[in-house]
Amino acid sequence: MLARLVEINSVRTEFVIRSIRSALKTLAPDNPGTIYVHPDIRKRVARALPQLQLVEDDGLAPGSARVEAGRMLVQSSIEEAFEQIRSAILEVKANRQQVSEGSEQGGVDASN
Secondary structure (H helix, E strand, O other), X not given: OHHHHHHHHHHHHHHHHHHHHHHHHHHOOOOOOEEEEOHHHHHHHHHHOOOOOEEEOOOOOOOEEEEEEOOEEEEXXXXXXXXXXXXXXXXXXXXXXXXXXXXXXXXOOOOO
């Protein structure tokens, strides 16, 4: 059980680190004003990104980050990312089902 929790925290931390790096590229050349992360992962993120100043925000989920640069904001969440993946999978599944049902109901016979 403990190993699973450590693994989950590691995945969340890696997601946040990648999200922050991506946000910095998106916001370039503007420098980030403030980077917010959940207190549970701040130390691990700080070790990976020592050049950045991080602010703890316990209002964020442990797999989330918010990067602010002036009036621009980039926010990411691992839960949101998984929800987008889940939605995409369900959409593909629904499309395949529609195609399958269409071919069963007298689709075009390509054998002629």
